[in-house]
Amino acid sequence: MEKQATINLEQQFQDRVDQDIRIEPKDWMPEKYRQTLIRQISQHAHSEIVGMLPEGNWITRAPSLRRKATLIAKVQDEAGHGLYLYSAAETLGISRAEMIDQLHTGKAKYSSIFNYPTLTWADIGAIGWLVDGAAIMNQVPLCRTSYGPYARAMVRICKEESFHQRQGFEILLTLSRGTEAQKAMCQDAINRWWWPSIMMFGPADDASPHTAQSMKWKIKRFTNDELRQKFVDICAEQVKILGMELPDPELKWNAERGHYDFGKINWEEFWQVISGNGPCNKERIAARVKAHEEGAWVREAAISFANKRAQKQRPAVA
Amino acid sequence: MFHLTLHLADDALIIGHRNSEWTGHGPNLEQDIAISNIALDQIGQARNFYQYAAELCNNNREAYTKFISSPAFHQVSGPIDEDDLAYLRDAMEFRNHLLAELKKGDWAVTITRQFFISLYQQLLYTDLQYSADKRLAAIAEKSLKEVNYHVRWSGEWVIRLGDGTEESHRRMETAIDQLWPYVGELFVPADFQLEAAASGLLKNPEYYRQPWLEKTGAAFEQAGLMLPAPNWYQKGGKQGIHTEHLGHLLAEMQYLQRSHPGAQW
Numbered sequence: 001m002e003k004q005a006t007i008n009l010e011q012q013f014q015d016r017v018d019q020d021i022r023i024e025p026k027d028w029m030p031e032k033y034r035q036t037l038i039r040q041i042s043q044h045a046h047s048e049i050v051g052m053l054p055e056g057n058w059i060t061r062a063p064s065l066r067r068k069a070t071l072i073a074k075v076q077d078e079a080g081h082g083l084y085l086y087s088a089a090e091t092l093g094i095s096r097a098e099m100i101d102q103l104h105t106g107k108a109k110y111s112s113i114f115n116y117p118t119l120t121w122a123d124i125g126a127i128g129w130l131v132d133g134a135a136i137m138n139q140v141p142l143c144r145t146s147y148g149p150y151a152r153a154m155v156r157i158c159k160e161e162s163f164h165q166r167q168g169f170e171i172l173l174t175l176s177r178g179t180e181a182q183k184a185m186c187q188d189a190i191n192r193w194w195w196p197s198i199m200m201f202g203p204a205d206d207a208s209p210h211t212a213q214s215m216k217w218k219i220k221r222f223t224n225d226e227l228r229q230k231f232v233d234i235c236a237e238q239v240k241i242l243g244m245e246l247p248d249p250e251l252k253w254n255a256e257r258g259h260y261d262f263g264k265i266n267w268e269e270f271w272q273v274i275s276g277n278g279p280c281n282k283e284r285i286a287a288r289v290k291a292h293e294e295g296a297w298v299r300e301a302a303i304s305f306a307n308k309r310a311q312k313q314r315p316a317v318a
Numbered sequence: 319m320f321h322l323t324l325h326l327a328d329d330a331l332i333i334g335h336r337n338s339e340w341t342g343h344g345p346n347l348e349q350d351i352a353i354s355n356i357a358l359d360q361i362g363q364a365r366n367f368y369q370y371a372a373e374l375c376n377n378n379r380e381a382y383t384k385f386i387s388s389p390a391f392h393q394v395s396g397p398i399d400e401d402d403l404a405y406l407r408d409a410m411e412f413r414n415h416l417l418a419e420l421k422k423g424d425w426a427v428t429i430t431r432q433f434f435i436s437l438y439q440q441l442l443y444t445d446l447q448y449s450a451d452k453r454l455a456a457i458a459e460k461s462l463k464e465v466n467y468h469v470r471w472s473g474e475w476v477i478r479l480g481d482g483t484e485e486s487h488r489r490m491e492t493a494i495d496q497l498w499p500y501v502g503e504l505f506v507p508a509d510f511q512l513e514a515a516a517s518g519l520l521k522n523p524e525y526y527r528q529p530w531l532e533k534t535g536a537a538f539e540q541a542g543l544m545l546p547a548p549n550w551y552q553k554g555g556k557q558g559i560h561t562e563h564l565g566h567l568l569a570e571m572q573y574l575q576r577s578h579p580g581a582q583w
Contacts, residue, residue, distance in 0.1 A: 049347070052341070052342035053342050055342075056341050056342035056343075059338050059339075059341055060335065060338065060339060060570050060571060061570055061571065061573060061574060062574075063405075063574040063575055063578075063583035064401045064405075064575075064583045065331075065361060065364065065365050065368070065400055065401055065404055066365075067583055068338070068361060069358055069361045069362060069365070072338050072341055072354055072357055072358050072361070073358055075341050075342055075354065076341065076350075076351055076354040076355065076358070079342075079344075079347050079350050079351045079354070080351060082347055083347050083348070083351075086347075121574055121583070171583075174582060174583060175583075178581055178582055178583075179578065179580075179581050181578060181581075182578065182581055287342075287343070290343075291342075291343040291344065291345070294345070294424070295344065295345025295346055295349075295425070296345075297483070297485050297486060297489070298345035298346075298349070298425045298479070298486070299345060299346055300482070300483055300485075300486075301478060301479050301482025301483045301485070301486030302478055302482065304482045304483045304486075305477075305478040305479075305481055305482040308481065
């Protein structure tokens with residue numbers, strides 16, 4: 001009887017998803033759907049927060065006042081994205097504190113791209129163009145994802161991300177028209193960020209175990225390989241405007257497919273970085289833990305102060 | 319006028335730079351955003367003042383640039399701009415208060431310093447917006463809206479930490495103790511401030527000492543903190559004699575401009 005009831009609920013749930021009716025926090029949902037979303041949204045939130053670090057690395061060294069201001073604003077936007085996403089995940093029954101704890105203990109993942117170092121100013125441009133570009137490619141379909149709070153958070157995030165991407169491209173464009181040293185800096189950053197960026201779409205479809213279920217639930221709308229191909233096609237054209245090259249000798253227009261062919265991705269590197277062996281994994285988490293621990297007394301003081309004030313305002317009981 | 323404008327710009331840039339060191343490392347996300355926002359306001363104010371200073375400089379280059387000895391600055395061909403002033407002057411040519419350049423410290427030091435400077439800027443800009451110099455007046459008027467918020471935000475934190483936990487109270491006392499010797503400089507006029515006062519552009523900063531002390535005292539009272547007695551104070555920032563910290567800050571901030579002379583970014 002109970003089992004039958006669950007099957008009916010699941011059927012009704014799937015029907016709503018199939019009709020593109022948004023799932024809202026109070027609606028019944030399969031436990032696995034909830035867990036998948038918590039994993040994906042919190043991972044996304046963590047990526048925003050950890051992503052503040054490699055870019056923040058250049059705030060104090062930005063080469064002009066205008067660049068400094070835009071970079072601060074950009075990193076600040078990412079903190080804002082983290083906030084909306086943590087809030088969206090909280091509607092699924094997990095607290096921000098729990099999620100942050102999962103990040104700090106390594107239980108939760110974040111986008112591996114942020115485990116690469118930002119070595120020159122051009123990296124700030126390359127992150128904007130390539131990393132934010134890949135993120136947008138992943139995120140635009142999420143504005144139509146089946147879970148309402150996530151979809152709504154993504155609408156706002158995507159607007160800001162596309163602004164960031166244009167800023168990044170503009171940084172590279174300026175470098176590409178600059179001195180020889182600046183041009184070299186630009187090409188070097190593209191060389192280092194290209195492959196990690198196209199890895200951002202995740203493993204190839206035949207190695208992505210969750211894709212089918214996520215597509216059925218309309219959490220995902222396109223497969224990893226579809227999005228990756230779309231991204232390669234766009235970047236292969238945009239790089240020409242910069243007068244630079246993508247570091248892939250096999251990159252070539254394939255008229256028959258109507259797409260660019262590209263070289264083989266080094267999946268060994270991808271899995272190594274995911275499993276903690278990227279150049280900056282330990283530093284990134286250490287920086288987050290440090291900020292959290294050093295902020296503990298501040299958060300405690302704020303709570304203690306709020307409690308004292310609340311007590312003062314409470315009328316004395318006779 | 320040029321020195322006064324540079325001084326206002328330098329104060330805003332240096333404290334903005336210090337605050338931006340928190341971006342990505344704040345005690346929680348909300349406060350990370352708040353302090354970054356303040357840094358952004360300050361850098362925006364600095365840009366407005368530098369742009370004006372650059373115009374003044376370009377109109378009478380010889381008169382003003384003789385005060386700047388940095389070789390990098392003198393290699394600029396064509397008109398100078400805001401970035402030349404921010405990135406190509408050496409530490410001894412900066413005119414900010416020492417208070418602005420001290421290290422960011424913990425959250426107590428950051429918010430106490432912010433409160434001290436914002437309160438000073440609030441008093442200053444309130445008058446400056448009626449200055450005979452229309453450009454300075456316009457920048458002050460625009461900046462004042464932001465500064466009013468900075469005063470409120472940092473003042474609330476002073477009270478929250480002063481009256482929070484034992485630890486936060488103790489940290490506030492340490493922060494005040496550390497910063498207090500740098501407060502006196504805010505109210506002692508440099509030559510350019512005396513000149514500005516004589517020509518009616520701006521009041522002598524001495525005038526702000528009393529209202530500043532009263533407002534700080536009021537916040538401290540709510541926070542359960544003691545206002546230290548007036549004491550010996552450190553000075554020199556407005557004359558270009560800085561702490562050891564400014565050189566390091568500038569070395570980091572300016573390095574890219576310096577290592578690629580003439581490049582556009």
